Amino acid sequence: MPTVHELATPALVVERDALEHNLVTLARALPRERLRPHVKAHKCIALARRQQLLGHRGFTCATPRELVGLAEAGLGDDLLLANEVVDPDRLRQLARLDARVTVAIDSEATAAAAAAAGLVEVLIDVNVGLPRCGCAPEAAGALADRARALGLEVRGVMGYEGHCVGIPDRAKREELCNRAMDMLLAAHRDVGGSVISAGGTGTYDCNRAATEIQAGSYVLMDTAYQKLELPLRQALHVIATVISVSDGFSICDAGLKSLGMDHGNPEIENGEVLFCSDEHITFKPQRPLRVGERVRVVPAHCDPTVAYHERLHLIDGERVLESWEVDLRGW
Ligand SMILES: Cc1ncc(COP(=O)(O)O)c(C=O)c1O
Secondary structure (H helix, E strand, C coil), X not given: CCEHHHCCCCEEEEEHHHHHHXXXXXXXXXXXXXXXXXXXXXXXXXXXXXXXHCCCCEEEECCHHHHHXXXXXXXXXXXXXXXXXXXHHHHHHHHHCCCCEEEEECCHHHHHHHHHHCCCEEEEEECCCCCCCCECHHHHHHHHHHHHHCCCEEEEEECCCCCCCCCCCHHHHHHHHHHHHHHHHHHHHHHCCCEEEECCHXXXXXXXXCCEECCCHHHCCCHHXXXXXXXXXXXXXXXXXXXXXXXXXXXXXCCCCCCCCCCCCCEECCEEEEEEECCXXXXXXXXXCCCCCEEEEECCCHHHHHHCCCEEEEEECCEEEEEEECCCCCC
């Protein structure tokens, strides 16, 4: 069995025990359909299968590619594209899948695009405070009427409270989440349907309004979510090789082309990160390192980190147990 020392670096690895702990923790807290795992956090069919085995039949996706990959892998029981798409070719491709497909719409244009492509089921995406997609809560009812007039079936609403999920203070996080969900519930009263889809890893245990939670990062975790002190473990690391040592600092071969940096610098085991460049981390180690030694880097944001890598290796300490393709990359 290969060891982590034999992996070509930078190598994306996931620690088995931490992974199992995270999967089981959320499956207990949000059993079966209460969790609709967001696959954008891991983009890996092997991991989606584990989530399905734990009872979660539906998945949340950010890109058409994620839906296509899951459907082709036989994981298409109930797929939600929690994102707006207007590309007619991609929408037609989704309509042809052997899968149950629901897409988010937040405008007449996205409703018309879904209907024209032959899609059937939609959710009304509501802006609950994150300035991204979503219609105004008070516009949701009229949009649902319009969608129904176009022949679409409206399953309910979704509204992602992304502006709350990273707030370290739990009381504040919960308060803002409740406010966001009040908006979503108001929209739902006008829209109808059985689905109220929302939530992320930071709000999985305080969002009580949603019928299903779209958490994704809980599987792998990152330094941004560690600040919240959730009962979840760091499972994802990037293994790097020390390629140069100088007086007081060392350099390893992982940089911002192998790490999602939008949440800041990564952390490094037994060292302090000074700065990152394209292919390098310059860091101050706690003990002198030799060229060729391996170091573990903890990404600040798991989702974009995963998307940079072709493979994800399941490890148990030093042993590499399995290697999976990160097969849901792309759009
Ligand atoms: C639509 C949507 N739902 C849910 C999530 C939750 O993801 P996470 O669990 O990583 O916070 C995200 C993350 O950005 C998202 O965009």
